[in-house]
Amino acid sequence: MHYTLRQLEVFLATARHENVSRAAEALAMSQSAASGALAELERQFGVQLFDRLGKRLQLSELGRELRPEAENLLARAEAFEQALRGSEAAGSLRIGATLTIGNYLAVGMIAAFRERFPDAEVSLNVANTETIVRGVADYELDIGMIEGEMNHPRLETIHWREDELQVFAAPGHPLARRRKVSDAELLALPWIVREPGSGTRQTFERAMHGILPDLEIRMELQHTEAIKRAVEAGLGVGCLSKITLSEAFARGSLVPLRVPQRDFSRQFNLIVHRQKFHGRTLRRWMELCAASP
Known part of the structure; x- marks a missing residue:
């Protein structure tokens, strides 16, 4: 074999960071060692894996073609090491979750997962749907947990659980x-909603089909708690997942508005790269998701 797993690690880290220095830092290597490993990999096979644009390294056409294979080779190597150690789930897992899922569901699930598999290294990136989709497609994340609808040629969508938005004041x-609350009354309200690109905004716009262009969107905020605080202050009405509102409804700081003529139902989904190898740690996480209520 004329390449090493370390060379593949450097190749993939450089693809993620588009910079050898940052790739070396992520791998706890010196910059010279990382540069040497990448240069040797290219020299051995007479290929160019990156186009060099100043200090930025962008995957070449060949590099983009080989990246999924390199990702899978390393994932299989990690799975092999886990099997040698007799570990059920001891690898790393990079989870991406949209804001509602990340802030209200994922943290508790990670705690349960770590209790069952203490050797697993789990990281969580919380962002909107567009960012999570991009992260999974670019191999920055092993799995995404999203609120929005998604159609991406490189990603597989797996239905996870049902959810519903709630209008509140x-x-x-x-x-x-x-x-x-009638449609005419909805049109007279000032709205405080999530930003474009979020799954919650996507569902809100679908639910308001037919009257959406005439709604008064007073504020667009990226954070659920900020929307709740703004509504509590009387700046407008909001529309968020019921999961995020149960405590506020229970203590009476917010109240639901009844809009039965509008469909606010949606699905939470898991997304994975179609070409990604599913190691033990990833499989165990997906099993946990499937078993969660």
Whole structure:
């Protein structure tokens, strides 16, 4: 064999960071050692894996073609090492989750996973749907847990669980005691909603089909808690997942508005790269997701 696993690690780290110095830092290597490993890999096979644009290294056409194979080779090597050690799940797992899932579901799941598999190294990146999809597609993340709909040629979508959005307001809002809020009343309200690119915004816009262009979007915020605080302050009404609102409803700081004529249902999904090797740690995480209520 004319290449080493270390060379593949340097190749993939450089692909992720687009910079040898940052790749070396991520691998706890010196820059000269990382540069040497990458240069030797290219020299041995007479190929160019990166286009060098100043200090930035961008994958060449061949590099992009080989990246999935390199990712899978390293994942299989890690799985082989786990099997040699007799470990059920001892590898690393990079999870990406959209904000509702990351802040209200994923942390508890990670705690349960680590309790069962203490040797697993689990990291969590919380961002909006677009960012998580990009991370899984670019092999920055092993698995994504998303709220939005997604159609990406390199990714597989696995249905996980049901969810529903809820329109809500401050307790003293004039519509708080209404049995039903009409579309005409929805159009008269100032709205505080999630930013474009988020799964929650995507579901909100679908639910408001037909009246969406005429809604008054007063504020667009990236964080669920900021939206809740703004609504509590009487700046407008909001629409978020019921998961994020249960505690506020229980203590009475926010109240639901009833909009039965609009469909706010949606699905939470798992996304994985179609070409990614599923090692033990990833498989055990997917099993945990499937078993969660």
